[in-house]
Amino acid sequence: MGEKKLMKGNEAIAEAAIRAGCRYFFGYPITPQNEIPAYMSRRLPEEGGVFLQAESEVAASNMVYGAAGAGARVMTSSSSPGISLKAEGISYIAAAELPCVIVNMMRGGPGLGGIEPSQSDYFQATKGMAHGNFHLLVMAPSSVQEGVDLMSQAFDLADKYRGPVMLLGDGMIGQMMEPVEFPEKIDPTELPPKEWATDGARGREKNVINSLYLDPDVLENLNWKLQEKYEQMQREDVKYEEYHMEDAVVAVIAYGTAARIALDAVQAAREDGIRVGLIRPITLFPFPEQVIARASAQVDAFLTTELSTGQMVEDVRLAVKGRTPVFFHGRPGGNMLTPEELLEEIKKIRGEVQ
Numbered sequence: 001m002g003e004k005k006l007m008k009g010n011e012a013i014a015e016a017a018i019r020a021g022c023r024y025f026f027g028y029p030i031t032p033q034n035e036i037p038a039y040m041s042r043r044l045p046e047e048g049g050v051f052l053q054a055e056s057e058v059a060a061s062n063m064v065y066g067a068a069g070a071g072a073r074v075m076t077s078s079s080s081p082g083i084s085l086k087a088e089g090i091s092y093i094a095a096a097e098l099p100c101v102i103v104n105m106m107r108g109g110p111g112l113g114g115i116e117p118s119q120s121d122y123f124q125a126t127k128g129m130a131h132g133n134f135h136l137l138v139m140a141p142s143s144v145q146e147g148v149d150l151m152s153q154a155f156d157l158a159d160k161y162r163g164p165v166m167l168l169g170d171g172m173i174g175q176m177m178e179p180v181e182f183p184e185k186i187d188p189t190e191l192p193p194k195e196w197a198t199d200g201a202r203g204r205e206k207n208v209i210n211s212l213y214l215d216p217d218v219l220e221n222l223n224w225k226l227q228e229k230y231e232q233m234q235r236e237d238v239k240y241e242e243y244h245m246e247d248a249v250v251a252v253i254a255y256g257t258a259a260r261i262a263l264d265a266v267q268a269a270r271e272d273g274i275r276v277g278l279i280r281p282i283t284l285f286p287f288p289e290q291v292i293a294r295a296s297a298q299v300d301a302f303l304t305t306e307l308s309t310g311q312m313v314e315d316v317r318l319a320v321k322g323r324t325p326v327f328f329h330g331r332p333g334g335n336m337l338t339p340e341e342l343l344e345e346i347k348k349i350r351g352e353v354q
Contacts, residue, residue: 003181004181005179005180006180007178007179007180008035008174009173009174009177010105010174011036012144012148012180013144013147013174014035015039015043015148015182016149016183017075019152019183019184020151020155020156020186021186021187021188022073022075023048023050023188024049024050024067024073024075025037025074025077026052026054026064026067027040027054027057028055028059028078028082029053030057030079030082031079031171032105032115032171036174037053041053056085057078057083057086058088061090061093062089065089065092065098068093068100069096069198070199071193071198072188073191075103076100076101076103078104079107079115080104080109080120081111083102083104087124087129088131090129090164091132091211092211093163094132094136094163094226095132095211095213095222096210096211097163098164099159099161099162099165100164100165101158101164102136102165103166103167104166104167104168105169106169107120107170113333113334114334115334116334117170117172117173117257117334117336118171118308118332118333118334119170119306119311119312121168122311122312125138125168126138126315133223133226135230137237137283138284139284140167140168140255140256140281140282141173141256142256142260142280144173144178144180145178145181147167147169150167154167157237159191159194161232161233162196163226163229168284170256170257170307172257173256173257233283233286238290239288240279240282240283240288240291241280242280242291243280244270244276244278245279247275248276249274249299250274250275250300250350250353251276251278251299251303252265252276252277252278252279252304252305253280253281253302253316254306255312261305261337261338262278262337262342263280266346268339272347274346274347279292281312287315289318289319290319292316292319293319293321296319296323297323300325300354301324301326301349301350302324302325302327303345304316304326304327305330305345306328306330307330307334307336308332310328310330313326313328329342
């Protein structure tokens with residue numbers, strides 16, 4: 001780590017990817033993430049890497065497939081409808097068991113929506129990315145520094161599980177400026193070899209990378225193999241933070257930008273004598289369901305708050321299994337939550353469950 005530098009979120013995340021050994025980027029412009037490809041177009045050639053603006057999001061995702069198949073550290077980025085267009089290629093990448101990193105700086109939806117911050121893509125990221133039985137490992141930063149830190153981990157996790165990893169942010173995380181520290185730069189030539197990569201077959205049997213399995217038994221075995229990876233993620237790579245949960249009687253659950261606002265509301269509620277805590281999922285898949293399940297034996301109520309009409313709240317309810325009331329408060333479309341409105345919700349909920 002060196003001294004701190006003030007950077008916009010999108011640019012800091014791009015720099016973190018380069019320092020993590022990423023040398024290939026394929027993408028297509030869409031706000032509010034355009035600073036990522038713009039930064040990559042300038043920096044990657046300086047590092048001996050390749051930036052290519054594809055003719056479409058569909059093309060970009062298939063270029064990622066090719067580079068990942070050759071063993072390169074590769075990424076793409078987009079926003080909401082652009083991720084939808086990449087989804088077919090991402091499904092092929094998952095089926096071929098190829099590591100890559102995908103950044104989604106969410107905008108409001110549905111449709112073209114608007115470019116203001118939103119969390120409208122939770123379902124897309126964690127459940128409905130594309131066709132088939134697969135998941136992404138999904139991580140959601142709540143600050144620019146955390147975006148840098150998670151980006152450094154994302155490539156290692158993609159290699160660990162041989163699959164796509166998504167960093168899920170929003171227009172605020174991407175556009176805000178905060179001081180950040182970067183880790184030391186990785187030399188991609190010193191990374192462990194990928195014995196499965198299609199990087200030439202001189203002196204060895206050829207490697208085959210494929211996502212088409214016409215034999216139903218072979219396809220079934222692939223799906224069970226992928227499922228074992230997702231279960232391993234649940235055991236080994238759930239990430240979350242808790243604030244003031246040691247004596248909480250109400251637990252707020254929020255991620256990303258919404259969690260920043262929720263923490264202010266929790267602090268204000270405590271100043272008013274209400275014992276409130278915050279659980280902040282950092283991995284959205286795998287989801288910290290066991291942490292929430294344990295908390296359900298302690299608290300009188302949960303309040304899930306999101307920049308959406310309510311998506312993560314469904315996973316919270318599944319984790320709670322009806323043991324404790326789960327309330328929801330959201331703002332869709334790009335309008336921001338405020339600590340004041342969340343404080344009012346907390347007070348109302350506390351009055352209902354006392």
